[in-house]
Amino acid sequence: MLKIFEGDGAAGKNLIFQLKRRGSKSSPEIERTVAKIIEDVQAHGDTAVRDYTLKFDGALPEQMELDKAEIHRAVQSCDPAFLTALDRASRNIRDFHERQKQQSWFATRQDGVMMGQRIHALSRVGIYVPGGTAAYPSSVLMNTIPAKIAGVGEIVMTTPPGKGGRPNPNILAAASVAGVDRIFQVGGAQAIAALAFGTETIPMVDKIVGPGNIFVATAKKQLYGTVGIDMVAGPSEILILADETANPAFLAADLMSQAEHDVLASAILLTTSRAVAEETVKEISRQVQSLSRREMIEKSLENYGAVIVCGNLNDAVAFANELAPEHLELCVSKPMEYLGRIDNAGSVFLGEYSPEPLGDYFAGPNHVLPTSGTARFFSPLSVDSFVKKSSFLYYTKQALEPVKEDIMTLAQTEGLTAHANSIRVRYSNGL
Amino acid sequence: MLKIFEGDGAAGKNLIFQLKRRGSKSSPEIERTVAKIIEDVQAHGDTAVRDYTLKFDGALPEQMELDKAEIHRAVQSCDPAFLTALDRASRNIRDFHERQKQQSWFATRQDGVMMGQRIHALSRVGIYVPGGTAAYPSSVLMNTIPAKIAGVGEIVMTTPPGKGGRPNPNILAAASVAGVDRIFQVGGAQAIAALAFGTETIPMVDKIVGPGNIFVATAKKQLYGTVGIDMVAGPSEILILADETANPAFLAADLMSQAEHDVLASAILLTTSRAVAEETVKEISRQVQSLSRREMIEKSLENYGAVIVCGNLNDAVAFANELAPEHLELCVSKPMEYLGRIDNAGSVFLGEYSPEPLGDYFAGPNHVLPTSGTARFFSPLSVDSFVKKSSFLYYTKQALEPVKEDIMTLAQTEGLTAHANSIRVRYSNGL
Structure with a gap:
């Protein structure tokens, strides 16, 4: 299912071109639908939010806002091993993001002049959390913790009402651990519009972050400037650079961990060793048997996966900088020697014991990363995403x-x- | 021409509501026109750029790119006093922005773990510079110098071809002083599209900054995510807080310096002193006589200007935070005591010898600031605008x-x- 290419350059160029175009583009119909939802929510507040919730989610929760007792009960119902792991992950994420905090600074002159730059936390932030199968507690940690560390005054979460009007308890546990202040059961473009303008029930926020479907993404893009947004997220990808010392079993596992995300996910291995390339393909066939999302993995590897054999690591580094992948693994014998040459990548994983899932869940760096080549100009979500600067002059x-x-x-x-x-x-x- | 309100709250709320809605909104027609231009430039490159230049600018320069000798000749033709002032301003701007540079950092652990965050300059940036009467050399300095300090590899400027195919020499002088690498005579949405995708002649950039008309702004918004953009700029504003010690002649002059920008510019004085309010209105009538843009000043003060008398400075500070003005002057006897309470403002000017034009041209802080209330979540243009971060993990x-x-x-x-x-x-x- 996974093709092996010789790295003749042309194949690589073509692949990059294809990958950068695979984004789930909004259509004029979606744009219009979303524009109408935004207009209605701005004009009619809660009434519009309720109408759209009934229309799109099929049911209306008794109350939009979850009460503390309900959240507490849900958290109590979670698997203790999960809660322990969540707590440990959140400590690492906090530790990493604490280091990102910037200080206000100023300069003085002998003639009495003073000037400088102040850093302020945003007053109120909205975190959007998708429902259904895309409900990822880890994403709640990654979006909320940097906001908390920045000192955001209030963190408001919105998430679609679940089946039977009860949200996923694991999501609520993550929200509790991370420090979310209020949770509203509203989803879709109507949630984004409600956060942007405020309604009788849902407070207006300064910035909205978090992943969502095409309606959510379109609403965020349309409201950019009325409210702050994080970044325009596309389908995600991994690129692995490997030399002859790399372990094909590890490479195969890491490629598949990316491929299982969705049908547009891309997993590419670029190696200087034909033997590693061939062994990795075999390992994928072997390991995929036992994986629950086998069908998804095979589909995305078929469409957007590739194994490329290239002449040397210099070519591989040039390819990486051209692709500007969200995740880049350097499975080579001296990975640190290549770090300084990687100009464009959201997050770099060095050596064979730094697999992408370690970063997705646990180690500390943020997993909200620029996708589809936007690492050329976007940055990972960070504490900086939740502050604004202002200058002063005397x-x-x-x-x-x-x-x-x-x-x-x-x-x-x-x-x-x-x-x-x-x-x-x-x-x-x-x- | 300038109304005096009593600060009863309702008047203020109403004013803020009006001001935040005054942005020059794009229409569906403009959206479609711009989408078509982008599509054509992406598909046909230089050919499309030339067609649109002929159509919108009425003439086609012999060569899209200006050659070094031509730029040099233009700079030589500038007024020496202007060149000296430009040079002094650029030193101050450089000095301020040098202090914004962030360092890459990393952390190590005893068990061999390393992780951190790298800061990289963007590879190539495009600076858009409007033509005609909106050609501001100061804006070239403010957009280019932070990019240069960030370490951007190549800075490409585009500006519409001037009358007779020759750009404004003062703009070229500013580009030279600031460190622009290449200059192309292309304007409008076609310039933005050319920078986003690259053409045979114009190189693709990672981010586009700089002001422009509604076509330029719409193109930037539509291409956000394909390329980085600075921020969504709206009409600009000043808010002045003044106590009874403020000099009405200074207040009047500062309000008018904002009001002369364009018909949507807003200038508001909020003072605890009715005498200061009345004297300021008189001073405006007196000073405006000698100003060349008198008509514009009177129009924007009429539409979006106000003098509000309020009960105390606490109310004034609350109003400022609600409005989140681009420029905020604190003309009060102890301005430093209020700085810490200003949460939302692009740039704060403290005391009676820190008028806005000092910041617009000369002192060092950037004059590209969040407008129309977006200081709630956007920041001034800075060195950070021209870098991207990436994390790494071992x-x-x-x-x-x-x-x-x-x-x-x-x-x-x-x-x-x-x-x-x-x-x-x-x-x-x-x-």
Whole structure:
């Protein structure tokens, strides 16, 4: 099911082109549907939210907001081993993200001038959590913990009402551990619109983060600027660079862990060893037998998987930088020597004991990463995603005096005489 | 022309509501036009760019790219006083932005684990510079210098061809001082599309920054995610908080310096002193006589200007945080005491010798700021706007062993058995 290519360049280029185009694009119909939902929620608040919930989720929970006691009961019902693992993971994630905190700074001058940059946490943030089979507690940790560390005043979660009006208890456990303040049972574009504008029940937020289906993604994109959003997420991918020392059983397992996500997931192995390439393909056939999502894995490997044999690791690094993968594993004998040459990748996993799932769940770095080549310009979700900066400036009369002519010259060159006047008036008696 | 309100709360709320809705919204027609331009440029490259340039700019420059000699000649033709002022401003801007540089960091553990976050400059960035009357050299400095300091590999500027096919020499001087590498005479949505996809002549960039008309803004929004963009810019505003010690002549001048920008610009004075309010209105009538953009000033003050007399500075601060203005001047006797209470503002100007034009042109902080209330979640343009982060992770066999059960538990809870398999396979002989 997995093709082996020779790394002649052309095959690689073609593959990158295909992969970058595979995003689940919104259609004009979806755009219009979402625009209408947004308009209705802005105009009619809770009434519109309830109508759309009934229409799309098929049932209306008695109350939009979950009460604390209900959340507590749900958490109590979870598997203790799961709760322990969740707690340990959250400690690691907290430890990593604590290191991202930036400080406000300022500079002073002898003439009394002061200026600087302040860092403020956002006041209120919304975390969207999908329902159904895509309900991932780990994603709740990864989206919430950085916001908490940034110092966000209130963290509001929305998630579609589950079957029978009860949300997934594992999701609620993750929300508790991570520090979510309020939880609303609302999903889809109506949830995004409610968070952006606020309704009688759901408070307005400054930024919305978290994954969602095409309606959620389209609503976030349409509301970008009215509210902050995280990034435009596409289907995810892994690229593994391997030399002849790599263990094909590990490579096979790691490729499949990416491929099981969804039919658009991409898993690519780029190796300098034909033997490793061939063994990995065999290992996949062997290991896939025992995996519950076998069908999905085979489908996504068929469509967006590849094993490429290339001449040397330099070519492999160049390919990685061109693809700008979400996840990049360096399964080579001296992985650290290559780190400095990786310009474009969301997260880099070094050596054979740093498999992607270690990062997805546990080690500390965020698993919300730029996808589909956007690692060229987007960054992983971080504490920085939940702060805003502002600058400040304090000048004295003595400091402004010697530079007033320069400022007026610049203003006049741009034809903005009122700007020049604002400087001039401070040094003239009357006008 | 400027109304004085009593700060009864309702008037203020109403004003904020109006101001936040005044953005120059794109229409479905503009959306369609821009979508078509993007499609054509993606499909036909230079040919489409040339067709649209001829159509919208009325003339086609002989060559899209300006050559170095031509740029040099243009700079030589500029007023020496302007060049000196530009150079001094660029030093201050550089000095401020140098302080924003972030370092890559990593952490090690005794068990051999390493993880961290790397900071990389973007490889190539596009700066859009509008033509005609909105050609502001200061804006070229503010958009380019942070990119240069971030270490961006190549900075490409596009600007519409001027009358007679020659761009504004002051713009070229600013581009030279700031460190722009290549300049193309292309404007509008076609320039944005060309930068996003690349053409035979114009190189593909990772991020596009800089102001533009509604076609440029719409193209940037539509391409967000295909390429990085700066922020969604709306009409700009100033809010001045003043107590009874403030100088009405200064307040009047500063309000007008904002009001002269365009008809949607907003200038609001909030003061605890009715005498200051009344004197400021009189000063505006007096000073406006001598200003070249008098008509614009009167129009924008009429539509989006206000003087509000409020009971105390606490109310004024609450209003400022609600409005989240682009520029905030604190013309009060102890301005520093209020800085810590300003949560939402792009840039804060403290005291009576820190007028907004000092920041617009000269002092150092960036003048590309979040507008229309988006200071709630957007930040000023900064060195951070031109970098991306990536995380990395290195685990050892000994470090992974004791946590393998936790990771497998989390993966299995989410139903992702291939994720669990990727951990298991590393500790089993075969499967």
